[in-house]
Amino acid sequence: MSSETVFLWLVLVVAAGTYLTRYLPFYIARKVAVSKWRSGRFKAYLEHVSPAIIAALLVVSLDSAMISTARSLLSTLVGLVITAGSWWRWRNTGLSVFAGIVGYAALLLVLR
Amino acid sequence: MNLQSSPGRVFASGLQSGLPIIAGYYPVAVAFGIAASAAGLSVWQTLLVSVLVFAGASQFVLISFLGSGVSLLGAALITLGLNLRHLLYGTNLSPQLSTLSTRDHLLVAFGLTDEVFATAQARLQNIAAHRRFWWLLGLEVAAYTSWVSGTWLGSAGGNWLAQQLGLLQPALAFALPALFFALLLPACKGPTLRTVLAALLLTAGFQYLGMSATGIFVAALVAPLVGLLWH
Numbered sequence: 087m088s089s090e091t092v093f094l095w096l097v098l099v100v101a102a103g104t105y106l107t108r109y110l111p112f113y114i115a116r117k118v119a120v121s122k123w124r125s126g127r128f129k130a131y132l133e134h135v136s137p138a139i140i141a142a143l144l145v146v147s148l149d150s151a152m153i154s155t156a157r158s159l160l161s162t163l164v165g166l167v168i169t170a171g172s173w174w175r176w177r178n179t180g181l182s183v184f185a186g187i188v189g190y191a192a193l194l195l196v197l198r
Numbered sequence: 199m200n201l202q203s204s205p206g207r208v209f210a211s212g213l214q215s216g217l218p219i220i221a222g223y224y225p226v227a228v229a230f231g232i233a234a235s236a237a238g239l240s241v242w243q244t245l246l247v248s249v250l251v252f253a254g255a256s257q258f259v260l261i262s263f264l265g266s267g268v269s270l271l272g273a274a275l276i277t278l279g280l281n282l283r284h285l286l287y288g289t290n291l292s293p294q295l296s297t298l299s300t301r302d303h304l305l306v307a308f309g310l311t312d313e314v315f316a317t318a319q320a321r322l323q324n325i326a327a328h329r330r331f332w333w334l335l336g337l338e339v340a341a342y343t344s345w346v347s348g349t350w351l352g353s354a355g356g357n358w359l360a361q362q363l364g365l366l367q368p369a370l371a372f373a374l375p376a377l378f379f380a381l382l383l384p385a386c387k388g389p390t391l392r393t394v395l396a397a398l399l400l401t402a403g404f405q406y407l408g409m410s411a412t413g414i415f416v417a418a419l420v421a422p423l424v425g426l427l428w429h
């Protein structure tokens with residue numbers, strides 16, 4: 087096999103693997119009655135899974151460059167505080183994210 | 199989103215909800231395009247990866263496979279291990295998307311990235327059940343379009359583009375933490391606050407050990423137990 091053919095197979099395998107992890111839960115859920123998902127302790131557990139995943143994604147998304155120096159750490163903290171303040175003021179996710187980015191960038195510029 | 203909203207309006211609302219994701223995806227997609235070019239991939243090969251895979255972490259890992267002699271089975275296992283957390287995304291969203299047909303599930307599953315899941319989880323409950331497909335499709339189209347076009351920009355523009363972005367690149371990179379933080383804030387009360395704190399600590403610990411993907415999976419499974427049992 088040429089290197090281009092191997093590359094194409096690699097892409098297809100990775101694409102199929104990624105897609106399967108996203109689709110299989112829907113397929114399984116169709117086989118299991120929805121009422122079972124919504125009942126008792128499992129329902130309570132599922133309600134906590136989403137915030138847990140988003141919290142984990144928050145940690146992972148904080149690139150090491152954002153917390154590696156005092157300047158970047160301060161900018162990150164201020165950006166998050168502005169994001170939180172904006173969210174509590176307007177309850178608008180898009181606006182809060184935009185305000186957070188502006189605050190973060192502004193502080194990076196000021197502290198340069 | 200009220201019951202009278204047309205599919206077109208709901209789709210547009212989904213696109214609009216994707217704006218923070220677009221801001222966060224562009225710098226990462228551009229970086230992927232640049233990295234792929236540096237690894238020797240042509241523009242069309244790089245685009246093919248983003249078009250078919252649409253998963254940041256998997257794509258960067260794929261680039262690292264090039265020339266490493268890794269087997270197809272090895273590639274499949276590594277990718278599956280990296281994406282195990284996606285099993286929880288579909289599991290968690292399934293009750294809210296139970297009215298969708300098999301065809302609709304097949305379609306929306308493709309675009310279920312970390313950021314799409316986080317946004318959908320927070321917003322779907324405010325959308326009428328029979329319109330959720332269109333809203334989610336709009337959100338995914340916004341994310342997918344920005345990812346693929348950003349990849350093309352990075353691949354075709356190369357390092358020149360990275361230099362031109364200057365301060366904008368780190369500023370836009372902050373979009374994803376800001377998005378996750380904003381989506382997390384409504385959950386920061388009562389028992390879920392304990393879950394959130396446990397997840398933050400667990401993930402930080404695993405990240406310190408260089409096992410971020412495992413950390414997400416462990417935090418998703420263990421932190422809810424802490425939140426529910428720790429009174």
